[in-house]
Amino acid sequence: MALRLYNTLTQQVEEFAPLRNNTAGIYTCGPTVYDYAHIGNFRTFTFYDLVRRWLRARGYVLDHVMNITDVEDKIIRNALAQKKKLDEYTAVYEKAFLDDSQLLRLERPERLARATEHIQEMAQAIQALTDKGFTYCSDGSIYFRIASFPDYGKLSHNDFSGMRAGARVDVDNYEKDDARDFVLWKAPKDGEPFWETPIGPGRPGWHIECSVMAIRYLGEIIDIHAGGVDLIFPHHENEIAQSVSLTGKPFVRHWLHAEFLLVDGQKMSKSLGNFYTLRDVLARGYAPEAVRYLLASVPYRKQLNFTFDGLKSAETAIERLRNFKARVDGEKFQPGTNEKFLERTAQSAHQFNSALDDDLNTAEALAAVFEYIREANIAMDSGEFRSENVDAARDLLERFDSIFDVLRPSAKRGSIPDEEIEALISKRVEAKKKRNFAESDRIRDQLAEQGIILEDTKDGTRWKRK
Numbered sequence: 001m002a003l004r005l006y007n008t009l010t011q012q013v014e015e016f017a018p019l020r021n022n023t024a025g026i027y028t029c030g031p032t033v034y035d036y037a038h039i040g041n042f043r044t045f046t047f048y049d050l051v052r053r054w055l056r057a058r059g060y061v062l063d064h065v066m067n068i069t070d071v072e073d074k075i076i077r078n079a080l081a082q083k084k085k086l087d088e089y090t091a092v093y094e095k096a097f098l099d100d101s102q103l104l105r106l107e108r109p110e111r112l113a114r115a116t117e118h119i120q121e122m123a124q125a126i127q128a129l130t131d132k133g134f135t136y137c138s139d140g141s142i143y144f145r146i147a148s149f150p151d152y153g154k155l156s157h158n159d160f161s162g163m164r165a166g167a168r169v170d171v172d173n174y175e176k177d178d179a180r181d182f183v184l185w186k187a188p189k190d191g192e193p194f195w196e197t198p199i200g201p202g203r204p205g206w207h208i209e210c211s212v213m214a215i216r217y218l219g220e221i222i223d224i225h226a227g228g229v230d231l232i233f234p235h236h237e238n239e240i241a242q243s244v245s246l247t248g249k250p251f252v253r254h255w256l257h258a259e260f261l262l263v264d265g266q267k268m269s270k271s272l273g274n275f276y277t278l279r280d281v282l283a284r285g286y287a288p289e290a291v292r293y294l295l296a297s298v299p300y301r302k303q304l305n306f307t308f309d310g311l312k313s314a315e316t317a318i319e320r321l322r323n324f325k326a327r328v329d330g331e332k333f334q335p336g337t338n339e340k341f342l343e344r345t346a347q348s349a350h351q352f353n354s355a356l357d358d359d360l361n362t363a364e365a366l367a368a369v370f371e372y373i374r375e376a377n378i379a380m381d382s383g384e385f386r387s388e389n390v391d392a393a394r395d396l397l398e399r400f401d402s403i404f405d406v407l408r409p410s411a412k413r414g415s416i417p418d419e420e421i422e423a424l425i426s427k428r429v430e431a432k433k434k435r436n437f438a439e440s441d442r443i444r445d446q447l448a449e450q451g452i453i454l455e456d457t458k459d460g461t462r463w464k465r466k
């Protein structure tokens, strides 16, 4: 079965096939580097990672571009307040974003594109839009005239026909002819940074950034464009208006949007103050892979309510997976093959694949793996799981981990909470009692990786942090 993805534009689940050969051209809206990203942002970024990994598993070559928005009102305001140059200010948060992404095991896109490195190309695109009659000028700023683009609203399924041009509005202190019109180029204001370009001095609006960098690196028609649902309108709607007006071609073939991470039923956001950064969560002792697991475990089109209990469940789930892996790797099974169980394993692998092919249904994919683990543990306990069943079990775990990537413990030190250390030590004692030394060694190594040193004394096991 082919991979099927929900397309926001058509509101249908559609089979994915790239336009050019086997290469998937993907553009994802990246962070605005004005502060640390919160784990709500990382839900969307984790979703991008899942899209990448599953496309690769399905044999596609990836050509993925993500922008870094490093010029924007909040950035300018904060940099000015701290008397820093723009790039000096954004470097800190860009690095933090990349570090956090690495902790969450998010693969790096093939290209990261900084807005400030494409200003002249944006000015050129705005000039081209002006030449074609899609823009107007007001107080030195340049706007896109939505009335010149009849398809506006198709992505967000908004009907704008009732809205009339001519109702002048003042949004963000910019004069526009129509509430829907948006700024392509902002005239310099007192003390703010600006660029000299053939269309005059100023800086680009956010929307033109993405159109220009997407087309620059991926061509006029892009296979996949993704973001969080809050970007559907107006950001992506505006990207379509600009891009289609520029090229005369459809801009994107599959529009994918991830739902929100919520806190107590509300969107996690900077402005509501109900957010946690990855750093906040790790400081409480949670492992980054637990955050990754939690964010990945709910299908991307469903909202996900963040709780620390949810994170604890994610840790428990990861532990189950790791214990099972240790059992597969370390236990001695009776020789031979259990054909029926081989079939069962193949069936689970099939369920896992079908679930992800079905618009990345991660919850079902996980359910297939956990059901398999439950049955495999029973088969192992009863001796029905044989030595020649091991390879298939390993393959399934590998396939699982090539997408979810949680089996390897993070090396981050001191992040593991005391109770978890105690629990692992008790498990190790149990394992030793059963003379399962592979398991007891694995637990010791797992703790060592987290900087926890064990010392076996006649009074039991003592531990300390390195």
Ligand code: AMP
Pocket (backbone or CB within 6 Å): 029, 030, 031, 032, 033, 039, 040, 041, 042, 043, 044, 045, 227, 228, 229, 230, 231, 258, 259, 260, 261, 262, 267, 268, 269
């Ligand atoms: P920003 O850095 O504000 O441009 O946001 C980066 C990405 O995070 C965008 O794709 C947003 O749609 C996404 N985003 C923001 N808040 C949330 C949230 N609470 N849950 C999921 N995604 C979010």
Ligand code: ZN
Pocket (backbone or CB within 6 Å): 028, 029, 030, 210, 235
């Ligand atoms: Zn964008």
